[in-house]
Amino acid sequence: MINRRERMSRRLERVSLSGLLTFLLLYSLPLETVAETSEARGMPSTSVLNPAAQLWRDVRQRDGSNVGNTQVKGVETGVLINANGDRWGKFRMEQLIPIGGTVLVSAVLLLGIFYMLRGKVAIEGGPSDRKLFRYTTYERTIHWFLASVFLFLAITGMILLFGRSVLIPVIGKEAFSVLASLSKEGHDLVGPLFIIAVVLMFIQFVKRNIYQKGDLSWLLRGGGIIGGKHVPSNFFNMGEKSMFWMLILVGSVIIASGLMLLFPIFGQGREWMGLAHVGHTLGAMLMVTVILGHIYIGSVGMEGALEGMTTGYCDLNWGKEHHDHWASELIEKGETLTNEEVEKLKMGDSSTTHGGESATTG
Numbered sequence: 001m002i003n004r005r006e007r008m009s010r011r012l013e014r015v016s017l018s019g020l021l022t023f024l025l026l027y028s029l030p031l032e033t034v035a036e037t038s039e040a041r042g043m044p045s046t047s048v049l050n051p052a053a054q055l056w057r058d059v060r061q062r063d064g065s066n067v068g069n070t071q072v073k074g075v076e077t078g079v080l081i082n083a084n085g086d087r088w089g090k091f092r093m094e095q096l097i098p099i100g101g102t103v104l105v106s107a108v109l110l111l112g113i114f115y116m117l118r119g120k121v122a123i124e125g126g127p128s129d130r131k132l133f134r135y136t137t138y139e140r141t142i143h144w145f146l147a148s149v150f151l152f153l154a155i156t157g158m159i160l161l162f163g164r165s166v167l168i169p170v171i172g173k174e175a176f177s178v179l180a181s182l183s184k185e186g187h188d189l190v191g192p193l194f195i196i197a198v199v200l201m202f203i204q205f206v207k208r209n210i211y212q213k214g215d216l217s218w219l220l221r222g223g224g225i226i227g228g229k230h231v232p233s234n235f236f237n238m239g240e241k242s243m244f245w246m247l248i249l250v251g252s253v254i255i256a257s258g259l260m261l262l263f264p265i266f267g268q269g270r271e272w273m274g275l276a277h278v279g280h281t282l283g284a285m286l287m288v289t290v291i292l293g294h295i296y297i298g299s300v301g302m303e304g305a306l307e308g309m310t311t312g313y314c315d316l317n318w319g320k321e322h323h324d325h326w327a328s329e330l331i332e333k334g335e336t337l338t339n340e341e342v343e344k345l346k347m348g349d350s351s352t353t354h355g356g357e358s359a360t361t362g
């Protein structure tokens with residue numbers, strides 16, 4: 001006879017054994033099966049699926065369409081991987097950087113070759129003992145402000161674009177990371193100054209950069225730099241005027257796209273940001289290439305060109321040879337100055353009768 005106590009203990013053993021078996025069975029089943037089984041039986045599911053499983057599966061198997069979703073509302077908050085972002089990254093690495101680099105290096109080489117073949121364009125009549133007033137202190141300040149800001153942005157921008165391929169092999173990753181961070185912060189902080197510089201330049205110089213009769217023939221005759229013959233021109237020649245309008249038009253594209261990249265708070269998604277980046281970089285490269293030519297002619301390429309932009313006065317013969325319509329007008333008005341008069345004016349002696357800060361006819 002099995003007594004009552006024994007029966008109780010056998011029942012307990014059976015219960016714990018079946019509990020253990022159920023636990024082991026459940027533990028060995030995949031979560032989804034447990035959830036499906038419980039749902040199929042109409043029982044509430046207690047398991048929690050890994051919410052990222054499907055997402056990472058989509059990331060791995062992505063087929064050129066956007067990946068991701070969320071309940072958070074905002075611009076592209078539901079897009080983890082933007083398909084155009086992949087295309088943009090590829091374009092930047094495989095086209096923009098190598099082609100842009102080739103264009104810039106070629107421009108420098110061409111200027112070097114041109115200098116070796118043509119040499120410095122001299123003042124044919126030689127430097128004279130008289131000068132013409134060309135730029136006010138304010139105009140020169142705006143020019144050098146724009147030039148400093150532009151050169152800083154061009155150098156930091158190029159470090160960001162070409163640095164990984166060009167600088168890491170030379171200075172190493174640690175030094176490059178410091179340089180890249182400084183360039184990025186510097187580029188972002190100084191960028192807005194470019195807007196001020198371009199607006200000031202536009203206001204001050206626009207009148208003298210409106211195309212006039214005779215400008216086209218200057219262009220057709222290569223500005224006189226090819227062939228060596230002087231071509232008549234006004235205060236600014238066709239080349240300078242075209243550079244000015246390039247600065248304003250391409251500068252506006254660079255400014256607008258720069259603002260879109262700097263302040264991503266106006267509802268622009270990554271597609272617009274990618275486009276802004278490409279527009280910003282192409283515009284900047286075009287401008288750097290043109291400005292390289294401008295710097296060349298304004299410095300080593302032409303005798304007497306820099307004087308006006310550094311002192312405010314240019315040589316009379318330089319004026320006659322490169323901007324003869326403007327020079328003739330000042331000569332007719334009797335507004336030429338001797339070197340001594342210019343020195344006195346620079347020392348702040350206002351007794352000199354003509355020339356000075358107001359003469360900017362064109």
Ligand code: HEM
Pocket residue numbers: 134143146147148150151201205209235236240241242243244247291294295298299305306307308309
């Ligand atoms: C260190 C570099 C630079 C040098 C040596 C230089 C030199 C000169 C010189 C000599 C002139 C006067 C030309 C003349 O009197 O006919 C001039 C004018 C001018 N420069 Fe520069 N420059 C430099 C950088 C820049 C930069 C970076 C920009 C713009 C991004 C710029 C934009 C201008 C403009 C707009 C004018 C007036 C021309 C016009 O309005 O048509 N310069 N520069």
